[in-house]
Structures are given as C-alpha cells and as structure tokens.
Amino acid sequence: MIKIDNARIHPRTSLNLLSQQEIDGLISTNKDVMKLFRDCALAILNTDSSSDDAAQILATFADFDIQVIPQPRGLKLEIFNAPAQSFVDGFIIRGIQEHLFSALRDIVYTDFKINESRQFNLGSSQGITDAVFRILRNARIVMPDIPPNLVVCWGGHSIPREEYDYSKVVGYEMGLRGLDIVTGCGIGAMKGPMKGAAVGHAKQQKKNGRYIGVSEPGIIASESPNAIVNELVIMPDIEKRLEAFVRLAHCVLVFPGGVGTVEEIFYLLSILMHPDNRQSMPLVFAGPESCRQYFEELDRFIDHCLGREATDRYRLVIGHPEEVARQMKAGVEEVHRQRRSGQEAYYFNWNLHIDPMLQHPFVPTHENMASLNLSRDLPGHVLAAQMRAAFSGLVAGNVKAFGIRQIAEKGPYRLTGDPGILAAMDDLLRSFVRDRRMKLVTAAREYQPCYVLEQG
Secondary structure (H helix, E strand, O other): OOEEEEEEEOOOOOOOOOOHHHHHHHHHHOHHHHHHHHHHHHHHHOOOOOOOOHHHHHHHOOOOEEEEEEEOOEEEEEEEEEEHHHEEOOEEOHHHHHHHHHHHHHHHHHHHHHHHOOOOOOOOHHHHHHHHHHHHHHOOOOOOOOOOOEEEEEOOOOOOHHHHHHHHHHHHHHHHOOOEEEEOOOOHHHHHHHHHHHHHHHHOOOOOOOEEEEEOOOOOOOOOOOOOOOEEEEOOOHHHHHHHHHHHOOEEEEOOOOHHHHHHHHHHHHHHHOOOOOOOOOEEEEEOHHHHHHHHHHHHHHHHHHOHHHHOOOEEEEOOHHHHHHHHHHHHHHHHHHHHHOOOOOOOOOOOOOOHHHHOOOOOOHHHHHOOOEOOOOOHHHHHHHHHHHHHHHHHHHHOHHHHHHHHHHOOEEEEEOHHHHHHHHHHHHHHHHOOOOOOOEOOEOOOOOEEEEEO
C-alpha cells in the first residue's frame, strides 16, 4: 500500500473561521473530537477505494495521523502516512482538500456550538430540528431565494454495473432538467446520479450545479465521499443525517440498495404515514429491468408489514430514465407551488412533522435490538419507525465499527416480533444476501449474517 509520508494542507474556502478557544480545545483538551476527525479524515483520503470494511481500512492505515497546526491566519493540517490515491504529483486533490476542511468545520461546530455550549435542547423534537438546521446553515447547505430543485437520491453503494449505469443516465436526465442532487455521498447509486447530473448540467451550461453529500461519522469509512460531491456536510449521527435528507428534499428517488436503503425507506414512510403530516413528498422507486424482481420483493415486504397506506405513498418506474426525471421535475414543481402558496421556506421543510422516536439516536446494542416491538398491533407509522430501527441495527452490524465489535463480542443481534413480519423480513434479507446487497463480497470473504430472527 503506497502512502504519503507527510503533507501540509491549507484550507481554501470550506472552513469557517475558528476561534482561538476552539483551536486550543481541539488540539489540547478534546481528544475524542480529534480522534473522530482523524477517522473521518482517513475515510475522506480513502476516496474511491474498493473496500467498504471500516475495520480493514483502519488497520491498513494504523500509522495514519493528522494534526491541527495553529497559524496567525487560522490553521492548517499536517498529515502523516495518508493514502497516496488522494495526491497527484505530491499535491492533494483539491476536492479532497475541500472535503477534509468541511469535515473539520462540521465536527468542530457540532462539538463546540451544540454539545458544549448547550444552545439547543436535544431532548426536544424542536431542539433537534433546530440543531439540524444550524449545522446545515453553518455548512452553507441551506440557501435562501433558490426555487425548489433538490432531489434526494437513496440507493446501495455496492451495486452491479448495470444499476450504476442506470442511475447515471437518470441523473443525466435530471441534470438536463436543471435538478440538483443530494445523496449519502458514497459510490454506487450515490455517485451515479451526481455524475450523470454533472454532464447534464454541463450540456445546459449550468455552472452552479449542486452535488450535496450528507454523511455521518459512523458510516463515512464505508461510504467515503465520491469525487463529484462539491458540498459535503457531516451530521452528528444517523438520525440527524436522515432528518437533514427529508428537510432538504423537494422529492426523493430510491434506487436499488440493501439494508441501509430499506432503513431510509421505512424512516420516510413513518413520516409520511404520521397523522400530523398532510403535505406530500414525491417519492419514486426506480431501476433498470434487471431490478424488477428486487422491487417486486421490496414492494411485497412493505405491503405485508404496513399495507396499502404505505405502498400508496410511492410510485415505481422500471426502466425509462426520461420518465423518472420527468416525474422528479413534476414533483419539484408541485412542491414549489405548495411552498409558495403556503408561504413556506423553499430551503428547509420546517412544517414536516417528525416523531421524536425517529429523532433520538438509536444505539444498536443487543439489548436495544431485542427490545424492539415489531408488532402489527402498533399504528402504521409507529411500526415503520420500529422497523427502521431494526434495519439501522443491521446496517451497524454490517459496516459500522461499533456494530461490528458488538457482533464479534456478543454474537448476532436477536430480533423478536410478529411471526409474519419476521418471516417476511427473513425472506427480504435472504434475497439481499443472494443478490450480494448486504456487503461487498470477495472470494476470500463470504457474508456472515449479523442477525437471528426469533418469533415472539
């Protein structure tokens, strides 16, 4: 593995001014925050790697280090033993340079402005939403006076070439229609729409195209920001990341994916099914003809668990990239009319009600996973939130360092609940394993389930 022994990097445009107290605290007193930044920085410098194994990346670059160097005009970063792929002829790639300082900006802001100063009541729903907004504002993601045009795209980071090419063509068609893209910032179905949209924007001579990547520390190592991302924001946890998606979105497009994509779907369905939400959120599932079975199985699973109340909330398009883009454009225009008539903000959906059970961090310990209530007796939006937490735990067990350690120490997670729901979940998860959607698989490593399903 080729490494860069030493490099010093200056910020360009993405780092807001830091106070001397913030710099001193980062360097001398707050070792946990510095470690968090170190892990995120390594993930960013590992951009375009074929590995999604966070533990393997950390082991390979165990000697990697990054230090903050105070300067009269601010600060710079000194890095040691970094992945060589982030450099060209000894100079760091500018996009990666921007991402490094974006990560530092967000991690410092979250720690010093939210956690330590306690400006927000993170025990309340309103306080959490305010924190999400302020992190996005500090990162200059929310911008006034821009008509709605943000399409949030969800989908797997480990997908076949045909699915990636399809997502790229859909992105191209959306780019031709002036739509900007928000994704989880990784590869696969997160990179494809951005790459296609960049070409569509170039053809339309749109020079301010936005390719927004929204990540969080627990998953960034397995979903390093792709090279197309030109606006990166690191949210403190998966719940605030998901809230950022739906508060920013003017419509949502779902490509094929694995358990992480299903988590996102159930999160959004729980919101849309909540009785306090009357507004619409255009939602489309799309993929090439080869994904017809995938979507049929996913649709059956959602219908089995949540019924027509949930399946009526989305539309499915197989093939026809132009039609997908037209539906996204029509959805954005409808949202524009709704927001304008209601005198609502274009840049942040304040009026969308998100239940506190979706906002407070779910820590996937064995005890928390076993205590989930997967029962048909629950209201639909509550069951959807419980299902979202279950899939969040499976994501952690597959790709997050914390979850992987939990599984190694205590064995697989155990889920209990309604026999029919568990049977349907088992069928869906087995189909993901069959199609290799659970995790990247190599000849030397076969997927090992991180879960056991038990009837309650």
